[in-house]
Amino acid sequence: MAEKITLSVDALGGDDAPGVVLEGTAAALAEDPDLSIVLCGPREVVEPFAAAHERCVARPTTEEISMGEHPANAVRTKKDSSLVVGCRLVKEGEAQGFFSAGSTGACLAAATLVMGRVKGVARPALCTVLPAPAGPVVLCDVGANADCKPEYLLQFAQMASIYAREVVGVDAPKAGLLNIGSEEAKGSQFAQECHQLLSKELPNFAGNCEGDDVLTARFDVVVADGFTGNVCLKTIEGAVSVLFKALKGALTSSPVAKLGALAVKGSLSGLKSTLSAETYGGAPLLGVKGACIVGHGSSSPTAVKNGIHTAAKVVRGKVPELIAQAVAR
Amino acid sequence: MAEKITLSVDALGGDDAPGVVLEGTAAALAEDPDLSIVLCGPREVVEPFAAAHERCVARPTTEEISMGEHPANAVRTKKDSSLVVGCRLVKEGEAQGFFSAGSTGACLAAATLVMGRVKGVARPALCTVLPAPAGPVVLCDVGANADCKPEYLLQFAQMASIYAREVVGVDAPKAGLLNIGSEEAKGSQFAQECHQLLSKELPNFAGNCEGDDVLTARFDVVVADGFTGNVCLKTIEGAVSVLFKALKGALTSSPVAKLGALAVKGSLSGLKSTLSAETYGGAPLLGVKGACIVGHGSSSPTAVKNGIHTAAKVVRGKVPELIAQAVAR
Numbered sequence: 001m002a003e004k005i006t007l008s009v010d011a012l013g014g015d016d017a018p019g020v021v022l023e024g025t026a027a028a029l030a031e032d033p034d035l036s037i038v039l040c041g042p043r044e045v046v047e048p049f050a051a052a053h054e055r056c057v058a059r060p061t062t063e064e065i066s067m068g069e070h071p072a073n074a075v076r077t078k079k080d081s082s083l084v085v086g087c088r089l090v091k092e093g094e095a096q097g098f099f100s101a102g103s104t105g106a107c108l109a110a111a112t113l114v115m116g117r118v119k120g121v122a123r124p125a126l127c128t129v130l131p132a133p134a135g136p137v138v139l140c141d142v143g144a145n146a147d148c149k150p151e152y153l154l155q156f157a158q159m160a161s162i163y164a165r166e167v168v169g170v171d172a173p174k175a176g177l178l179n180i181g182s183e184e185a186k187g188s189q190f191a192q193e194c195h196q197l198l199s200k201e202l203p204n205f206a207g208n209c210e211g212d213d214v215l216t217a218r219f220d221v222v223v224a225d226g227f228t229g230n231v232c233l234k235t236i237e238g239a240v241s242v243l244f245k246a247l248k249g250a251l252t253s254s255p256v257a258k259l260g261a262l263a264v265k266g267s268l269s270g271l272k273s274t275l276s277a278e279t280y281g282g283a284p285l286l287g288v289k290g291a292c293i294v295g296h297g298s299s300s301p302t303a304v305k306n307g308i309h310t311a312a313k314v315v316r317g318k319v320p321e322l323i324a325q326a327v328a329r
Numbered sequence: 330m331a332e333k334i335t336l337s338v339d340a341l342g343g344d345d346a347p348g349v350v351l352e353g354t355a356a357a358l359a360e361d362p363d364l365s366i367v368l369c370g371p372r373e374v375v376e377p378f379a380a381a382h383e384r385c386v387a388r389p390t391t392e393e394i395s396m397g398e399h400p401a402n403a404v405r406t407k408k409d410s411s412l413v414v415g416c417r418l419v420k421e422g423e424a425q426g427f428f429s430a431g432s433t434g435a436c437l438a439a440a441t442l443v444m445g446r447v448k449g450v451a452r453p454a455l456c457t458v459l460p461a462p463a464g465p466v467v468l469c470d471v472g473a474n475a476d477c478k479p480e481y482l483l484q485f486a487q488m489a490s491i492y493a494r495e496v497v498g499v500d501a502p503k504a505g506l507l508n509i510g511s512e513e514a515k516g517s518q519f520a521q522e523c524h525q526l527l528s529k530e531l532p533n534f535a536g537n538c539e540g541d542d543v544l545t546a547r548f549d550v551v552v553a554d555g556f557t558g559n560v561c562l563k564t565i566e567g568a569v570s571v572l573f574k575a576l577k578g579a580l581t582s583s584p585v586a587k588l589g590a591l592a593v594k595g596s597l598s599g600l601k602s603t604l605s606a607e608t609y610g611g612a613p614l615l616g617v618k619g620a621c622i623v624g625h626g627s628s629s630p631t632a633v634k635n636g637i638h639t640a641a642k643v644v645r646g647k648v649p650e651l652i653a654q655a656v657a658r
Contacts, residue, residue, distance in 0.1 A: 132571065133571060133574070133575045133578075134571075143509055146509060146516055146517040146518075146520070147517050147518050147519075178560060180472055180475060180555070180556055180559040180560060180563075187475055187556065188475040188476050188554075188556045189475075189476050190476075191475070191556065210560075210563050210567075211559065211560045211561065211562065211563025211564035211565075211566070211567055212563040212564065212566045212567030212570065213563075213567060214564060214567055215567050215568055215571040216567065216571065224560075225517075226509070227509055227516060227517045227520065227557070228556070228557060228560055230509040230540065231507060231509060231539075231540045231553075231557055231560060231561055231564075232540065232560055232561075232564050233540065234509075234539050234540025234541040234542075235540035235541065235543060235560075235561050235564040235565060235568070236540075236564060236568050237540070237541045238539075238540055238541030238542060238543055238544050238545065239544055239564070239565050239568035239569060239572070240568060240572065241541065242461065242462060242463075242544040242545065243568075243569065243572050245462070246462045247576070247597075249462075250593065250596035250597055250599060251593055251596060253596050253599075254595075254596065256592050257592060257593050257595070257596045259589075259592055260588075260589040260590065260591065260592025260593040261589065261592075261593060262589065263585045263586060263588055263589025263590075263592070264579070264580055264586050264589040264590060264593060265589075266583075266585075266586070267579035267580060267582045267583065267586040268576075268579055270579060270582075
């Protein structure tokens with residue numbers, strides 16, 4: 001039996017909210033009998049859902065933060081939005097973690113401003129788990145902090161290593177620094193300073209990771225400033241998308257190819273699902289007081305379900321507590 | 330009839346030199362009757378080749394710069410290396426351009442120190458042409474300058490746009506800034522400053538390009554500091570490699586898939602060659618006085634041949650002269 005926990009969920013986050021969120025929430029509740037959910041959103045959405053589902057409580061809210069709003073301003077002014085209320089429930093102890101597929105910027109702002117940072121953490125960071133064929137790779141930061149100091153990257157590495165161990169299930173994660181050469185003296189001034197600090201302070205530091213090594217899973221954790229990490233993540237997403245599109249074109253380019261494509265269809269969709277971000281269902285924001293998982297705006301019900309499961313793992317794995325211990329050392 | 334030109338070629342550059350270089354050089358000479366080559370390398374390699382090929386002159390050299398050496402030191406001390414001599418021939422007007430598949434760092438150092446910068450160019454930059462399915466994309470800088478100022482990026486954009494027009498054949502290239510959001514105010518402090526400068530000074534500036542937009546060819550030219558550009562380029566290379574490997578696995582995972590794979594084999598190898606860097610055969614260093622193309626260390630004879638053809642296009646397209654005019658404005 002798993003530890004009984006409660007998560008708050010933003011019913012309004014995501015392109016196809018609330019439908020997709022409700023479907024994913026129902027599936028998560030069905031799969032995890034020790035999970036309770038406080039669903040935040042418009043009364044007419046959350047109350048009927050809560051009435052129809054065990055272990056679900058409705059928390060009606062009256063405001064909504066849309067994708068285009070300035071994140072910090074929206075969070076400060078819309079105190080009764082589903083996003084802010086969801087985070088406040090964690091702050092006030094009614095829930096231990098939060099899931100939203102809303103605007104990433106607004107989620108980061110709400111979690112940081114409302115839940116607050118773990119003591120000692122300079123900057124909370126956004127991670128993503130890359131579903132590389134050779135094994136999962138935790139990339140951090142993927143966009144929360146465009147401008148960084150080397151000390152931030154040390155904490156990103158510590159936090160992401162804890163996440164890799166407790167949530168992703170990597171026993172002794174090796175951490176690499178995203179850089180443009182394998183030798184110590186390579187890279188920008190900033191990358192060189194980071195290399196020195198990580199070499200000195202991070203026991204599981206395993207050296208520089210070049211761009212073409214991110215998906216080989218030679219490193220279980222790859223750290224970068226949020227600018228470089230985001231470029232890397234989006235470049236991977238773009239390359240996968242362009243390649244699959246081109247592949248589809250190639251497989252329908254002639255009658256013979258079409259026939260062959262039918263035979264390989266199953267294997268290809270298996271590959272596509274291996275590479276799919278859905279498996280992990282969202283990006284954790286590490287370094288805030290509580291679990292916070294930010295889903296992709298285009299999340300499917302499966303992605304929402306898995307994002308909620310991931311939030312549960314962060315809570316049960318005591319990730320925020322372990323991060324507090326690690327940065328206090 | 331094309332303009333008659335002379336290029337110097339480093340016979341020693343590349344993992345499989347000199348064999349691969351000689352094969353590529355012979356093919357380039359055969360395909361371009363208006364091309365002459367000065368082949369730099371050990372006497373026993375270059376003299377027999379020159380004797381056996383029209384329009385090829387041997388330039389025996391006695392030193393070699395290996396991959397592991399410190400680039401600038403090696404260039405300063407090994408004055409009779411094939412790399413340094415090849416660049417000196419351009420400096421002294423015996424050749425108009427240079428090709429090497431040797432150490433990228435040493436090539437950059439030799440070209441910059443020996444050929445010299447075009448007047449007004451702050452930092453020569455390394456470009457690469459990404460063979461995206463929707464059309465070629467010129468990415469610049471991909472590693473020559475890890476630390477940059479916004480003014481450098483403006484020049485990278487000017488130089489890469491000239492290259493896109495004169496060599497790649499894009500009529501009115503649109504330039505994007507590699508960034509982590511599409512809006513003006515997105516990104517690091519540095520990226521925001523670059524955005525402002527490009528908006529103001531670059532007539533063909535078309536806004537921010539996110540990582541997932543690099544391969545869509547929505548922008549013909551994408552500029553970045555050399556750190557970010559290199560991470561982006563290598564991430565693409567890594568993603569393509571991992572995906573094709575996984576694809577191979579998927580296509581041999583069952584007897585039915587194997588049968589289907591036979592039928593799609595032709596289409597897939599077509600796709601692979603579309604995505605191959607071989608087509609462009611090397612990365613131009615822009616901003617030096619003369620053409621300089623740096624081939625990949627693992628260049629095939631075809632890549633060497635195409636790299637030499639690219640150097641010829643840079644010379645005939647008067648790229649260095651156009652760059653001088655653009656930066657003088």
